[in-house]
Amino acid sequence: MLKFKRLKNYQAGFTLIEMLVVVTIFVLLISSSSVLVSDNTVREDLGANAKQAIDFLNRAHNYAVNAYYGDDWGVKTLNDNTDCYSGTQAGDCLILYKGQAYPSRNSAYDEILLFDGGVYLDSTQVNEFYFERISGWLSTTTGELTEQALVLTSNIGTQTTVSTTPVALIYQE
Numbered sequence: 001m002l003k004f005k006r007l008k009n010y011q012a013g014f015t016l017i018e019m020l021v022v023v024t025i026f027v028l029l030i031s032s033s034s035v036l037v038s039d040n041t042v043r044e045d046l047g048a049n050a051k052q053a054i055d056f057l058n059r060a061h062n063y064a065v066n067a068y069y070g071d072d073w074g075v076k077t078l079n080d081n082t083d084c085y086s087g088t089q090a091g092d093c094l095i096l097y098k099g100q101a102y103p104s105r106n107s108a109y110d111e112i113l114l115f116d117g118g119v120y121l122d123s124t125q126v127n128e129f130y131f132e133r134i135s136g137w138l139s140t141t142t143g144e145l146t147e148q149a150l151v152l153t154s155n156i157g158t159q160t161t162v163s164t165t166p167v168a169l170i171y172q173e
Helices: 016-065
Strands: 073-081 091-098 111-115 120-123 128-131 138-140 148-154 159-164 171-173
Touching: 016 073, 016 091, 016 111, 016 120, 016 128, 016 148, 016 159, 073 120, 091 159, 111 120, 111 171
Parallel strands: none
Antiparallel strands: 073 091, 073 128, 091 111, 120 148, 128 138, 148 159, 159 171
């Protein structure tokens, strides 16, 4: 017959060091996943703002093609401007306007797309362009363009570009 010896110092449970190791592993996993989630959220916000800009540019093109109110329609990018007022401070925006030039527009027809939530326009970017009435071709006050681009940047430095071809094909790069 086999006899089993009983261990005298048998303890049930975990030691303090084992618990600290497990807690440390969980903290590392949770902190790394929160960074991934915040980066993903910023990218999604940047993509959503780019889609809004595409919709805004398409609206200007459609207004021009349909000769809405009998005129050309344009879009002006404004960086940290009081025309882009969002409650407490000036910001970045796109303004859809009626006419061939932003300074001579009738502001009663303006539509404003504000960029907030960590998305802004590149500060060196000064874009003003319009779509010609009926033809819908992309133009500027200085002549025809080969292509026009809007660069949107997130607060962590991620960028996306919304481009417009001369025939008003608007896409995100």
